[in-house]
Amino acid sequence: MKVQEFDSLSEEIQALVSSSIEARKLAYAPYSKFYVGASILTTSGTLLHGANQENASYPLCLCAERVALSYASMHCPDAEFRAMAISTSAPLGPDDIPAPPCGACRQVLMEYQQRQSSPIKIYLVGHDRNVWIYDSIHQLLPHSFQGDFLNK
Numbered sequence: 001m002k003v004q005e006f007d008s009l010s011e012e013i014q015a016l017v018s019s020s021i022e023a024r025k026l027a028y029a030p031y032s033k034f035y036v037g038a039s040i041l042t043t044s045g046t047l048l049h050g051a052n053q054e055n056a057s058y059p060l061c062l063c064a065e066r067v068a069l070s071y072a073s074m075h076c077p078d079a080e081f082r083a084m085a086i087s088t089s090a091p092l093g094p095d096d097i098p099a100p101p102c103g104a105c106r107q108v109l110m111e112y113q114q115r116q117s118s119p120i121k122i123y124l125v126g127h128d129r130n131v132w133i134y135d136s137i138h139q140l141l142p143h144s145f146q147g148d149f150l151n152k
């Protein structure tokens with residue numbers, strides 16, 4: 001993982017990060033008030049986004065990352081995902097560090113990464129304009145469970 005300031009990112013990645021911040025406005029999070037936006041950049045340059053969608057029956061809440069992945073996969077079924085940016089709007093504590101994706105979202109991200117030939121980069125957006133960058137979902141989920149194990 002490396003940390004980079006927003007201003008030092010390429011224009012394309014700045015647009016991705018900004019899109020994830022904008023996507024937070026689409027969150028439906030009346031229960032947690034934890035607003036999450038996730039945006040995907042495809043290898044052809046398309047941006048697609050998602051936000052968390054909650055339900056009074058709490059276990060039915062959908063994370064922003066998985067909303068974005070499903071939306072992107074439906075709209076651009078042949079696309080490869082180059083990167084995902086994730087941003088949250090709740091106060092993050094004294095250091096203002098970004099909130100990383102939950103374990104379930106990491107597992108789903110891994111499945112999407114395995115369906116394509118290149119890694120998905122992850123950009124986690126903090127409130128202090130520092131962005132945490134992971135070159136592959138492998139860095140967030142080492143030793144993952146994979147479909148290969150089912151076919152032995």
Ligand code: THU
Pocket residue numbers: 029032034036051052053054061062063064065100101102105
């Ligand atoms: N949430 C996400 O959107 N992504 C994560 O990776 C973790 C949690 C959402 C789900 C729920 O709406 C709220 O954050 C609190 O858990």
